[in-house]
Amino acid sequence: MQPENLVGTSSRIRRIIGECEAIATSRSKVLLTGESGVGKEVFAHYIHKLSRRCDAPMITINCAGVPESLLESELFGHVRGSFTDAHRDRRGLLEAANHGTILLDEIGEMGMRMQTMLLRFLETGEIQRVGADQPGKPLDVRLIAATNRDLWADTLKKSFRTDLYYRLNVVHLVVPPLRERQDDIKPLLFHFLKLASTLENRIMPELTAEAVTYLEHYAWPGNVRELKNLAERLVFRCSGRAITIQDLPLEIGTPDVVEAAAADPWHRLVSECYDRMTIGRESFWTAVYEPFIHRDMTREAVRALVRRGLEETRGSYPLVVSLFNIPDEDYRKFMRFLHKHDCHMPIQAFRMLRSFTPPASAEPHTPIVPASAAFAIGSAV
Ligand SMILES: Nc1ncnc2c1ncn2[C@@H]1O[C@H](COP(=O)(O)OP(=O)(O)O)[C@@H](O)[C@H]1O
Ligand SMILES: [Mg+2]
Incomplete structure (x- = not known):
């Protein structure tokens, strides 16, 4: 049952609530992503509350809020004398959360050294307090990680370990912006x-x-x-x-x-989706296809997006595919989707939009690509 402090009636929130309920009793690690302030922490608490661990502690640590030099001792604890201010033995937050849940918030801000130590803990379940000469007993802690960063993009930039990403990303819940x-x-x-x-x-x-x-x-x-x-x-x-x-x-x-928004209710949604694909580099499959399949986006909105793409590329479906960050090999799948859902439109009207003469050096049939489309295509990976 939806708790009082988790408010939301939209289909997307109800779906996430359903997913939390489905996985709460398992031991699976959970990765929660979404913009800042969307409620990632609220969902983490909900998962803990529904789990068999609910009587044990749920501890949250904000990885961005603790200097990297202190994070190790915060998480793993330390033994007396291991550094200047270590006047006595102290257990870390992982031990304090034993049999319960730990939320590593803003995990995307964790430095490489800590990432390696966390990975070791996830592999062995053992922690070694700072200054201890051997590991302690294995712990039983469920780990939930949250971030507003695109961790996969960070692995490509080599600022986040790929092996850690896969370890954390067992169940991935994406909390949509408001x-x-x-x-x-x-x-x-x-x-x-x-x-x-x-x-x-x-x-x-x-x-x-x-x-x-x-x-x-x-x-x-x-x-x-x-x-x-x-x-x-x-x-x-x-x-x-x-x-x-x-x-x-x-x-x-x-x-x-x-x-204007009230008269044209999906106008804003269309603009946002378009920007997410062309500026934010998100793929059509996640920005448009998924919400459409889940009935969060209308056929009219998909048509409006395709129309905008065709206007931008002067009627070229292959260029729309690049513009919408669809891998080349999905071209046929994209076209099948458009035909099946009646979102395909003839290109002639868009070709006529070419109101200026192409430069002499350009091939007669080369579509003229406006600056924004050229950027999107040029930076495709
Ligand atoms: N669905 C929700 N129902 C009630 N309160 C919410 C909901 N989502 C977020 N909040 C509240 O909004 C604030 C920000 O939520 P938080 O979980 O800290 O966001 P995030 O971790 O994604 O930055 C908190 O005060 C939280 O209680
Ligand atoms: Mg938060």
Whole structure:
């Protein structure tokens, strides 16, 4: 059952809740990824709470918050005299979490030396306190790692160990940003307004439809954390009365932005997906295909994306494939997908978009690739 402190009704959040419930009782390591403030820690706690380890401790360490030189002794403990300030033996957080769960938050910030030590622990289950001459007893700790980084990209850049990545990535849960799950905004807001009003002993402000529309069309770069902070401010500002647009911070949006988004509900989603593929280098398969298959994206939105791709490439499907970061060998699969779901469109109209004469040196049939597409293709790996 969904706990009180885990709010969300969108299909994507319900799916993650289902996955947590399915894996909670296993020993599997879990990798939680997603932008900062999306709720990774909330899900980690939920997994622990549902597991057989729920009566043992759940300990969180923020790997970015502890200097690398201290992280080893924090995690593994130390023996007296092993360094200047080590006045007595001290157990580390892994030992403290024995039979329970440890959350290694911001694991992507962990340095190479610690990564190697963590890998050794994951392979043997044994820890060696700093300054000890032999390893201690094996521990039974479930490990959950969280990060807002693309760890796979970090392995390619050699800043994260590939073997450690595979060890951690047994179950991978991706928590989507708030802007991709609009349905959650209203229930979350209500939850935080109620929580803050109770804590501050104030009358809860009233949510108006107009304010909700504004908030639902905002991009929430700080995700749920940002929304929680706003709710806390609104409790002071609007206690006992309705929240008006004037009460909202300026960055939430101007009326025309909101009107345009309301009149064209998938317009923003389309732009975001397009940017994620062309600027963020995400593949069509994860940015579009997956949400479409899970009914989080409409056929109209997919069509709009393909249309935009064809406009950008002047009607070339092979270039759209590159633009959308689809591997060359998936070209046929992509075309089959478009035909099957009625998202394929004839290219003639887009070819006519070529309104200027190609340079003399260009081949007559070479499509003219605009700068953004050229970038996407040039930097494809
Ligand atoms: N689904 C949710 N329901 C209720 N509160 C949430 C939810 N997601 C996030 N929060 C709250 O938002 C804040 C940020 O969440 P957190 O788990 O720390 O994010 P992350 O670890 O991804 O940076 C916390 O105060 C958390 O309690
Ligand atoms: Mg966090």
